[in-house]
Amino acid sequence: MTRTFEEWKSWYEAHAEPADPIEGASLYFEPEHGFFYYKIFPDIRAMYVDHFxxxxxxxxxxxxxxxxxxxxxxxxxxxxxxxAKAYARLSKAHLDLEHSTRGENGKWYWAFTEVLNNVESNRT
Structure with a gap:
């Protein structure tokens, strides 16, 4: 289904939380498939995906x-x-308890890390 960014964002916010990206995040958007915000952290060679x-x-x-x-x-x-169990099954990423935390909104957020170019973690 093709939707505008605003339609996807409204759908997300109705089912999850406000889609307020972290400072310095970029937007990836496809009308047919949705959006996510992301931020590259070159010092640790990692990309953080936010609001998917x-x-x-x-x-x-x-x-x-x-x-x-x-x-x-x-x-x-x-x-x-x-x-966490459902997300791990879907994403094939590994639970990262060190970076799991309670957000400013009071909700608990499970952190997951996927190591790229790792055959065992890239099953999708």
């Missing part, structure tokens, strides 16, 4: 991996307030 709205998680996360690799990143980091 899609009708096809596997497709859009492949795009995130492509952006990360092109930027020279070795990891993709995400956080979610959804159940």
């Amino acid at each position: 709205a899609t009708d096809n998680y596997q497709y859009l996360f492949r795009r995130a991996r492509e952006i990360a690799r092109a930027a020279g990143c070795g990891e993709v980091i995400t956080q979610t307030f959804h159940p």
